[in-house]
Amino acid sequence: MPQRVPDLGVGVGLRVPHYRRVVDERPKVDWFECISENFMVDGGKPLHFLDAVRETYPVILHGVSMNLGGADPLDPAHLAKLKALVRRVEPAWASDHLCWSAGGGHHLHDLLPLPMTLEVARHVARRVRQVEDTLEVPFAIENVSSYMTFHDDELSEWEFVSEVVEAADCGLLLDVNNVFVSAFNHGFDARAYLDGVPHERVFQMHLAGHTDAGTHLLDTHDHPVRDEVWELYRHACRRVGRRATSIERDDHIPELEELLAEAEIVRRLRDEEAPR
Amino acid sequence: MKRLAELQRELSAALRSPRPIWQDDGTRALADRVVRGQPRLSAARQLELYREQFFFRHLDAVAEDFPALVEALGWDAFEEVTTAYLAAHPPTSFSLRDLAARLPDFLEGRAAPAAVDLARLEWALVEAFDAADAPPIDAAKVTAAGDALDRATITLDASLTLLALGAPVHEVRERLAGGEATALPEARPTWLVVYRRELDLDWREVPPLAHAALSALSRGLPLSDALDEVAARCAPDELGTLEAEIGGWFRQWVADGWIRDVTLP
Numbered sequence: 128m129p130q131r132v133p134d135l136g137v138g139v140g141l142r143v144p145h146y147r148r149v150v151d152e153r154p155k156v157d158w159f160e161c162i163s164e165n166f167m168v169d170g171g172k173p174l175h176f177l178d179a180v181r182e183t184y185p186v187i188l189h190g191v192s193m194n195l196g197g198a199d200p201l202d203p204a205h206l207a208k209l210k211a212l213v214r215r216v217e218p219a220w221a222s223d224h225l226c227w228s229a230g231g232g233h234h235l236h237d238l239l240p241l242p243m244t245l246e247v248a249r250h251v252a253r254r255v256r257q258v259e260d261t262l263e264v265p266f267a268i269e270n271v272s273s274y275m276t277f278h279d280d281e282l283s284e285w286e287f288v289s290e291v292v293e294a295a296d297c298g299l300l301l302d303v304n305n306v307f308v309s310a311f312n313h314g315f316d317a318r319a320y321l322d323g324v325p326h327e328r329v330f331q332m333h334l335a336g337h338t339d340a341g342t343h344l345l346d347t348h349d350h351p352v353r354d355e356v357w358e359l360y361r362h363a364c365r366r367v368g369r370r371a372t373s374i375e376r377d378d379h380i381p382e383l384e385e386l387l388a389e390a391e392i393v394r395r396l397r398d399e400e401a402p403r
Numbered sequence: 404m405k406r407l408a409e410l411q412r413e414l415s416a417a418l419r420s421p422r423p424i425w426q427d428d429g430t431r432a433l434a435d436r437v438v439r440g441q442p443r444l445s446a447a448r449q450l451e452l453y454r455e456q457f458f459f460r461h462l463d464a465v466a467e468d469f470p471a472l473v474e475a476l477g478w479d480a481f482e483e484v485t486t487a488y489l490a491a492h493p494p495t496s497f498s499l500r501d502l503a504a505r506l507p508d509f510l511e512g513r514a515a516p517a518a519v520d521l522a523r524l525e526w527a528l529v530e531a532f533d534a535a536d537a538p539p540i541d542a543a544k545v546t547a548a549g550d551a552l553d554r555a556t557i558t559l560d561a562s563l564t565l566l567a568l569g570a571p572v573h574e575v576r577e578r579l580a581g582g583e584a585t586a587l588p589e590a591r592p593t594w595l596v597v598y599r600r601e602l603d604l605d606w607r608e609v610p611p612l613a614h615a616a617l618s619a620l621s622r623g624l625p626l627s628d629a630l631d632e633v634a635a636r637c638a639p640d641e642l643g644t645l646e647a648e649i650g651g652w653f654r655q656w657v658a659d660g661w662i663r664d665v666t667l668p
Contacts, residue, residue, distance in 0.1 A: 170536035198408030230411030275449035
């Protein structure tokens, strides 16, 4: 039976250029998502603003480099720092990516796709359980966008994702833009993906912009959410239901108003497609 | 998971290679062997997208922490030396924050001495940015110590870095902040303290004797031993300066938050 987490409503990724305004102006948004690694520090501005934001808003911790799909052992120092951060923030859940990001002792700081096999799914699930046991908060893994697949693949991506979250008994952070990007890059049906994952395990959804490079789409997080992705989000809301959803922007970060405007679109679509 | 470990070890090496995947027989063969590819993008091209991202991402991360170094070297020279740095010191930390910790040392002999100094200053700023917070010391505690202060060990603020530089490279950062040209300065011995006050980063030139005293204190010497060490290295005409100034310096260090605690024996 999947863990239950609250529907936190509509969130925005907390980014450095917006720290001061978020704290001073308390904009109308339900929660903020923070990149965990940016706050695994000893002190200074990051933790000061994190604490200040936390006084007003729920905060969800979203990691980018746990290397859940790696073959190297999980980094105990990383886990310890994340656990300390979890204790400080008390998030309703924490998350990281279904990918590998380090190999042979070297970090690549990227979200690299895994061979989609049952053996790898079970390997990742064991590691996710280790993280869950350590953190003692509900934990979700995010589907990544990708630009390559492997000869070894034996499952569709949504089958692979489902195998991992079921075996790990964890949540799914369903990134709708990533589904769209990978569907284009690998020629599968994005709606079949959304229909195929276990909806009851979806803790949260992500929306972001991407770049059309002609032969492929790049998951750049540097544009507004595209119309096709909004349409896909409508479908996700209808199939999955009402779930906490956040807007991500990591490059060419605009004024806060632009992100808040996108958050309002999320709010409207949630209400239209998955009313209370 | 031996097969997964081997795959990731091979891909990791390929993605960190400075040569495009298709220009290297080994990485091209690896791509063909493990990556499926598709009509729009060959296996090598798919893998190359990730290799390009490795360098874009890490060059950007270093450039963000070393803006004055980028300006002083020019982008092409910065890219060349940073690419070499990434090959010599591949990232071993989960955090990009730690990526350039060894860059200043790596630049020794590869860049002008003033550029090395500038890198040391900019790395000190990275360290100060997220150093541990600490409450200010109660000035009354220092006063109450009386003569015992001589035997006290002094805890400096975690954000402090003491730099002995060959050129006043902090002026480059100041000019950059003012939108001015950022040529490297002429050589001039410079003693600098980099620190964070509340949330704001700052630096200050200090006299060499003050720098030496802070350096001795940072190594855990009790105050009197630290001053004896500095005095032993002083030129005869500097001893009077040290005696006359140390009290004022110490009060200023307390006021500036450079001193976080005194531990009496």
